[in-house]
Amino acid sequence: MSEASVARKARPKFLDLREIRLPLPGIVSILHRISGAGLFLLLPFLLYLFDLSVSSPETFATYKAIVGHPLVKLILFGLLWAYLHHFCAGIRFLLLDLHKGIELEPARQSARLVLIVSLTLTVILGVWLW
Amino acid sequence: MVKRLVVGAHYGLRDWLAQRATATYMVLYTIVFAFAALTLPKMDYEHWSALFSGGLMRFLTFLFFMSLAYHAWVGVRDIWMDYVKPLGLRLALHLITLFLLVGYAGWAAKILWRL
Ligand code: HEM
Numbered sequence: 001m002s003e004a005s006v007a008r009k010a011r012p013k014f015l016d017l018r019e020i021r022l023p024l025p026g027i028v029s030i031l032h033r034i035s036g037a038g039l040f041l042l043l044p045f046l047l048y049l050f051d052l053s054v055s056s057p058e059t060f061a062t063y064k065a066i067v068g069h070p071l072v073k074l075i076l077f078g079l080l081w082a083y084l085h086h087f088c089a090g091i092r093f094l095l096l097d098l099h100k101g102i103e104l105e106p107a108r109q110s111a112r113l114v115l116i117v118s119l120t121l122t123v124i125l126g127v128w129l130w
Numbered sequence: 131m132v133k134r135l136v137v138g139a140h141y142g143l144r145d146w147l148a149q150r151a152t153a154t155y156m157v158l159y160t161i162v163f164a165f166a167a168l169t170l171p172k173m174d175y176e177h178w179s180a181l182f183s184g185g186l187m188r189f190l191t192f193l194f195f196m197s198l199a200y201h202a203w204v205g206v207r208d209i210w211m212d213y214v215k216p217l218g219l220r221l222a223l224h225l226i227t228l229f230l231l232v233g234y235a236g237w238a239a240k241i242l243w244r245l
Contacts (some may be wrong), residue, residue: 051241054178054179090153097150
């Protein structure tokens with residue numbers, strides 16, 4: 001047996017999904033991807049609402065009725081969070097790209113900040129809007 | 131051994147930059163929009179639609195949707211490339227994404243210029 005394969009065998013594996021803990025920056029990162037994909041998927045719905053809301057007083061009323069539906073409210077609440085999370089995490093990534101805050105501790109703290117700020121803003125704006 | 135795939139004429143860096151430039155613009159626009167929308171005297175049809183019919187705001191909003199389309203194109207394509215390996219399927223998904231985004235951009239332009 002070659003040395004390489006021995007070395008490979010000896011490598012510790014830790015892939016128990018119930019035990020793996022994704023660190024905070026990892027959580028922010030995967031949520032950034034999920035929020036981006038979600039925004040993309042629901043973009044036609046948002047454009048449709050935007051279209052209704054600015055076309056005429058009548059369609060504005062239709063728009064009001066649609067966004068008044070509890071299920072639609074729930075979806076919009078989710079989208080609001082998706083946008084705000086993607087927004088905050090996006091700014092964090094842009095700063096990291098400029099090598100701002102890339103050390104372990106600052107990066108952890110900014111990740112926590114992103115989660116807290118986007119959730120807080122979602123609740124404040126969500127409650128205020130609806 | 132690492133097998134490296136040649137994936138075209140280094141469009142990677144250009145798109146990476148464009149994704150960041152469009153992201154920066156969308157951040158700025160979001161702040162301007164949020165401020166304008168939250169300070170509307172009244173949330174009714176007249177005030178809301180007037181928000182987008184001014185020359186400057188219409189232009190900025192149009193630019194926002196163009197940025198969004200380019201940004202989402204790079205982003206969604208990255209996601210397909212990460213998870214979808216069969217080439218034909220991947221190509222089909224890329225094309226669908228592209229057509230959708232071009233369509234959305236056209237739709238947004240139509241909405242804005244009808245105002
Ligand atoms: C407020 C404005 C936005 C900012 C600051 C922003 C920022 C960013 C940044 C910096 C990236 C690159 C992340 C990376 O390479 O790891 C990114 C990726 C992405 N963005 Fe945005 N974005 C914004 C709006 C949007 C919108 C409105 C959409 C959807 C329609 C979107 C969809 C995506 C997607 C799908 C990706 C790819 C995600 C991935 O590869 O994991 N973004 N965004």
